Amino acid sequence: MNLYQQKQKHPEQKNPSKAMHTDRLIVHYYTDPLCCWSWAFEKQWSRFLEEYSSKIDVRYIMCGMLPDWKTYNDPINSVSRPLQMGPVWMHASQVSGTEMNYSVWHKDPPASSYPSCIAVKCAALQSAKAERLYLFKVREAVMVREMNIAKEEVLLTLARELATEKPDHFDAIQFELDLKAGKGKNAFREDLKQASFHKIGRYPTLTMADPHGKAIMMVGYRPYNVLMEAVGQFDL
Numbered sequence: 001m002n003l004y005q006q007k008q009k010h011p012e013q014k015n016p017s018k019a020m021h022t023d024r025l026i027v028h029y030y031t032d033p034l035c036c037w038s039w040a041f042e043k044q045w046s047r048f049l050e051e052y053s054s055k056i057d058v059r060y061i062m063c064g065m066l067p068d069w070k071t072y073n074d075p076i077n078s079v080s081r082p083l084q085m086g087p088v089w090m091h092a093s094q095v096s097g098t099e100m101n102y103s104v105w106h107k108d109p110p111a112s113s114y115p116s117c118i119a120v121k122c123a124a125l126q127s128a129k130a131e132r133l134y135l136f137k138v139r140e141a142v143m144v145r146e147m148n149i150a151k152e153e154v155l156l157t158l159a160r161e162l163a164t165e166k167p168d169h170f171d172a173i174q175f176e177l178d179l180k181a182g183k184g185k186n187a188f189r190e191d192l193k194q195a196s197f198h199k200i201g202r203y204p205t206l207t208m209a210d211p212h213g214k215a216i217m218m219v220g221y222r223p224y225n226v227l228m229e230a231v232g233q234f235d236l
Contacts, residue, residue, distance in 0.1 A: 023211060025056045025234055030195055030205040032065035033116040033135065036089045037221040038204040039143045040096035042136070044224045045204075048231075049132075055236045060124070060131060062117035062188055063195045063203060069111065082109035089143075096221065101146045110142065110150035114188070119155045121184030121191070122175055130170045137162050155179065210234050 029045075031038040049058070066072050073080045077088050082105045089102035104110075116138050123134035137158050141147040147154050156176055163172035178184065198207075202219050208230060209215035218230050 025052075025231075025236060026209045027056050027058045028061055028194075028207045029058060030061045030063050030198075030200045030207075031135075031203050032063045032113050033120065033138045033149060034066055034110060034113040034142065035203040036092040036100060036143065037096075039100065039139050040092050040098040041204050041221050042139070043098070044222070044227055047224060048227055052231065052236070058128070058132075060120065060135060061191045061194055061200075062120055063200060064114055064117055064188070064192050065203065066110070066113040082106070085109070092221075100143050104142060104146040104148070107146060108148045110148050112150050114150075115152065115155060116142075116149040117191070118182075118184040118188050119149075119159075119175075119179055121187040122178040123159075123170070124187065125178055125183060126171060126174060127169070133162055133166055133169060134159070134175075152179070206230070208234065 049056075069081060074088075077084075079085055079088060086102040086105040089100045089105070092098070093100040093102070110116075120131060120135050120138065124131035138149050138155070141154065141158055142149045147158075149155060149158075156172075156179070159170070159172040159175045159179075162170045163175075204221065206218045206227075207215060208218075214234065216230055216233060218227065
């Protein structure tokens with residue numbers, strides 16, 4: 001999938017920075033729908049959002065962890081083909097106590113995480129809430145339900161499910177139009193550029209910055225108390 005064709009500015013594409021409040025903590029969450037450690041971090045992340053929603057602005061950065069299996073190579077975990085991803089998920093599940101159905105990697109392995117990243121960015125065109133809900137839906141689909149989220153029909157099925165569950169927050173018809181028109185690609189390109197610029201290579205990664213210029217970075221899966229220690233460095 002070539003994401004570096006000539007860019008086109010979509011009028012629907014929102015600028016996240018314009019919606020952010022200047023007096024809040026700005027949190028950038030670098031992640032990927034196929035990242036097992038981000039799924040393991042979901043419980044802590046959900047609790048954090050619930051407790052600090054009035055004090056933070058969040059932007060999700062999709063990092064395109066798996067462009068394709070021809071070029072993907074993770075020397076740290078010795079992963080260069082789909083079957084080798086299963087043990088990584090198994091380890092993450094055991095360490096975190098989070099349910100993960102890693103058999104997807106030998107039944108119907110995703111060929112790339114790019115389609116799901118683009119889909120998340122299409123959801124973001126509707127609202128920040130829609131983006132958050134759809135990202136969770138996609139993660140759950142691959143991690144628990146063994147669904148191949150590299151397939152467009154799966155991404156559309158999940159959108160319809162979400163629209164049924166959350167009709168006030170998500171429009172599946174608009175999502176399908178945006179996805180098929182490629183309207184999430186530009187935002188995903190910008191996410192890839194940002195992750196590359198900041199040399200983000202491990203997920204999840206959180207960056208936090210206050211209006212006074214103080215900033216910190218938290219890399220990798222962490223328990224909730226570590227997340228609270230990071231937040232505690234700011235006046236909220």
